[in-house]
Amino acid sequence: PEARDWWRDAVFYQVHLRSFADSDGDGIGDLEGLRSRLGYLELLGVDAVWLTPFYRSPMADNGYDVTDPRSVDPVFGDLDAFDAVLADAQETGIRVIVDVVPNHSGDLHPWFGEALAEGRGGAARERYVFRDGRGPDGARPPNDWQGEFGGPAWTRVPDGQWYLHLFSPRQPDLNWDNAEVQADFELTLRFWLDRGVDGVRVGTAHGLAKPAGLPDATDGTDPRFDEDGVHEIHRRIRKVLDGYPRTVAVGEIHVPDGARFARYLRPDELHLGVDSGLIRTEFDADALQAAVDESLATVAEVGAPATWTLGDHDTGRQVSRHGGGDRGRARARAMALVELALPGAVFLYNGEELGLDDVELPTESLTDPRVRLSGGTDRGRDGVRVPIPWEGTDPPFSFSTGETSWLPIPGRWAALTVEAQLEDTASTLSLYRQALELRQSHPAFTGDHVEWFGAPAGCFALRRHSGDEDEDGALICALNTSAAPISLPPGEVLLTSAPMVDGRLPPDAAAWLV
Template identity: 45%
Template sequence: MTENQDFNGETPLGIDPDWWRQAVVYQVYPRSYADADASGIGDLKGITSRVPYLKELGVDAIWLSPFYPSQLADGGYDVDDYRDVDPKIGTLDDFDKMSAALKEAGIKLIVDIVPNHTSNQHEWFKAALAAGPGSPERDRYIFREGKGENGEEPPSDWVSIFGGPAWERVEDGQWYLHLFAPEQPDLNWNNHDVHEDFKKTFRFWSDRGVDGFRIDVAHGCAKGDMWGDLPSEAELLAMPKDGNHPIWDRDDVHDIYKEWREVFNEYNPPRTAVAEAWVETDRRPPYASPEELGQAFNFDLLSARFDAGEFKKIVSDNLELSSKSGSSSTWVLSNHDVVRHATRYGLAIDPEKTNEQVAREWLLAGGSEDQLDRELGEKRARAATLFELALPGSAYLYQGEELGLHEVADIPDAERQDPTFFRSPGVNIGRDGCRVPLPWTREGASFGFGEAKAHLPQPAWFGDYSVQAQEDDAASTLNLYRVALKARRELQTTEGLEWLESGSEDALAFRRPNGWVNFTNFGNEPVQLPAELAVGELKVASADVSGDIVPGATTVWLKLS
C-alpha cells in the first residue's frame, strides 16, 4: 500500500488531489536559505527551522531546488546520486524531519529532478569511463567517435548552453555530449536502464512523502540520432522546433512523461509534476496534460516588460493554453536563473528587448546604480506580484522576493560560482546575483543566514531588507505578501477570469467568478477607478490608495457585493 492510500483506494479525507491547481509554491534554493551548522552553506536543518516562517507567510508548498550530492559545478544541478542528500547540507534523516515539519504545517513538498544529465561523478558515468567504447555502461550516455584523421576533432561544432564546446573528449579518444557544463554529461534516454532508474528515483522520494516533482530541462531529454551525421551549430540554430529537432522539444519526449505518469498515479493522491520546458508557446500543452506531467511552467510574464498590453496578451494566451491541456496555468516573476524582478522593473524599458535581456546587459556592464531606480523597481514588483497572485492558476514565488530583494550586482569575480560566468567571459555575468543567501536579521556575520560568512557575499544594504527589518512594518513588502496570500485563499475559490473595462490604456482590470476584482495601473500617472469598481470594498493594495484614485505602478484588489 503506497503512502496516503487508504484501504478502499479512495483519497483520504482532507487531502485534495487537485491542490496544485491553485497553489502558491515557494522555491527554496537550499544552499542559500538558512545555515544551521555554521558552514556558510544553507542546509536542510536550516530549512526546517524556518518552517514557522513559511507557514506564517502563507504558502501552500515549497519547491526544493537540488539538495543531492554534487560537486556544485552548476549549483547542485550536477547530481552525483539522485537518491541521497549532499552531506554538506544534511542527511536523509534530516530530509525526513524537514518533510514531517512541512507536513505538520500543512505545506506540500516538491523536489527538483534533473533527468537530462547526471554529474560526471555519478557512479554510472564513472562506470562508463571504466568500461570503454561499445559497452552497455557507456550506452547510458551519448558517446561517439570524433572527426578528423584520429578522431581528434569533436563530432560537431555545437556550443553548450553555458558556453564553450558541447563535446568533451575522454582518455580513450571518444567524445561525450554535454549540453550544459562538461561536468554534466547528457543521458541517453533510448537506454532502458535510464528509464528504470528514474522510475526508481520517483518512487524513492514519493515513499518519503514528497508530493510532486519539478522537472529540469524537460524539453531536452529525448534526442535524435546522435551517432549519425550531425548538423553544424548554425544549422542546428536555424532548425524549426517542430517536434523533430535533434535536441529540443522532440515529439518522442512525451513518451517518457506518459511512462512517468503511470508511476505518479501509483500514489493516492497522485504525485504531481511541473515541466521546465522552454518551448514554443503552442507546444507547451502536452507537457501539462493529465496524461503526462500535469503542469508546465509559463515563463512569459517573467520575460515581459511592465506593460499593460503585454501582460494582458500573455494572460489571455496562457489561459487558453491551460484550457487546451486540461491543467491550470503557472505564473512566475522570479527564480534562481533570472535577475530578480524588483531590479528588472527598475531599469529603463527597451522596446526591442525583454526586461531580462536589459538586466543582463546592465549587470555585464557593471550594474551601475545610476541606471537603477530601486524605488520604482520595488513599487512595480509589488504591483506585478499582486497582479500575479490574483490570476487563476499556480503562482511560483522565489525565496527573497517576499522581502523585495534586488539582484546583487557587485559580486567580485573571484567569488562567483556560476559556470555560465566562467565559460562565457565578457558575454554572460551568470546567475549568482539572485542566489545570494537571504538576510534574516539586520546585522550579524551573514545577516542571520548563519553564524559563518555566507558562501556568496551579501551586500551591506541587505540588512534593511531583512525579515527582522520588515517584521513589524505594516507597509513592508513582507507583510504585503502575508496579507495577499491570506486574502488569496478567499479569492481562489474557483478558476476563471473576465476582463473588464479599466478606463485607461495603462491599466488592466479583471473579475474573478466570486466577485473579486484586480485593478493594476501599469502607468506612471494616477488613474481613476471606473465608477462600477469604485463601489467595491478595498481588500489589498500594493501601495497607498486614496479614494478612487490608483497611483502609478499600483495594484488593488476589490470585492464587489
C-alpha cells in the same frame, strides 16, 4: 466527493536550500536550517515548498550535477534531516516537492566513471551519449550543438570519443533510450515518493530525448530540445506518480510556443508546467494582458491549470528587472498582486517576498559555470542566489550561525530583513502575507475565468470569476503601468500594492477589489 487537487491553485515557494538558512555555521544553507525556519513559511502562508537539489554532488552547477540522486549531500545534512524537514513541513500543512534532474548526471556519478574507464564500444558508454568526432582523426565534435552555458555541447575524452553535455562538461547527458537509465530514474522517483514527498519538479523536462542521428542545428530548428520522444518519458513518469495519490509532477519546460508547451501537460503527462511568460514580459499593461491571455489559452487546450511565476534561481529578480530602487520595488509589488490574483498555481522564489534585488558580486565570488563557459561575458546566476537576510543589522543577518555566507550578503539589505519587514505593515513581506491570506480565505479567489474590462491607456482591469451568473464571488485586479494615477472601478478595495493617492491608484501599482 474527492476535494479538488491541491496543486491546481497552490502557492509553491522555491527554497534555494543553499541560500535559505544555515544551521551549522559553514555559511551554506542546509536542511536543518530550513527546518528551523518552517515557522516563517507558515506565517507567510504558502502551500508547498519546492526544494532545489540537495543530493550528493561536487556542486559544479549548484547541485544540478548529481553524483547520487538517492542521497543527501553532507553539506546539507543526511537522510534523517530530510525526513525531519518533510515530517515537520507536512505537520505544519506545507507540502514538499523535490527537484529531480533526469537530463544528465554529474561527472562524478559512478556511471560516468565506468563509461570513461571502460572505453569505446562498451555498455557503460551506452548510458550516456558518446560518439566519434568528425573530420580527420575525429578531431571535430560529432555535430554543431552548443551547450546552454556556452561553448560546444561536446567534450573529447582521452580515447578520442566525444560525450554530449547540453549544460556544463561536468553534466554528461544521459541516454534516455537506455533501459538502465529509465529504470534508475524510476527508482529515484520511487525513493523520494516512498519517503512521502508530495511530488517532483522535473528539471529540463523539455530535454531528455535526443533526435535519431543527432543532426546539426539548421536555421530555425533546435534539435537539442523538445523532441517528440520526450512525451513517452513523461507518460512513464506520470504512471509512477499515479501510484502515489495526491502527488504532483511539475515540469520546467522551455519551448518556443504555447502549443508545444501544452503537449507536456496532456492528461497522461505532467500535471503542471512552470510558465515563464510573466518573467519575459515588460511592465506594460497591454503586454501583460496579452501574456496572461496566452498562458490561459495554452493550458485551456489540455485542461491543465495555468501557472504563474516572477522568478527563480535562474532568472533575474523582478525588482532589478524593473529598474531597481523604489520604482523597481513598486513594480515588483504590483506584479505580485497580478500573479496572485490569477487562477492556477503560483511559484514564488525565496526572497521575492522580501523585495530582494540582484546583487553585483565580485568576480571571485561567482560560482556559476556559465561565467567560465561564456568566457566571462556573462556574470551568471549567482546574483539571484544570495542568501536570505533574516535578522539583525549586519551580514550575514542570522542566515548563518557563523560569520560568513557562501555568497556575501550586501549590507544594504539591513532594511529588507525578515525581522525588519515583519514589524512593518507597509513592507513587501507584509504585502505578500496579506495577499496570500486573502487568496487562501476569500471566496473571490475561487473562480477559473478571467475577463478584461475597460481601463485607461496603460492600465488593465481583470475580473476573475466562477463563470456562474452569481457575480458576488468575482475579484477585480487593476494594474497601473501608466505615468498618471487612475480611478479604480467601483467596489470594495481589499488590498493595494502602494498607498492610494487622493483616492486614486498611483503609477506602478496594483489593487484588488471585490
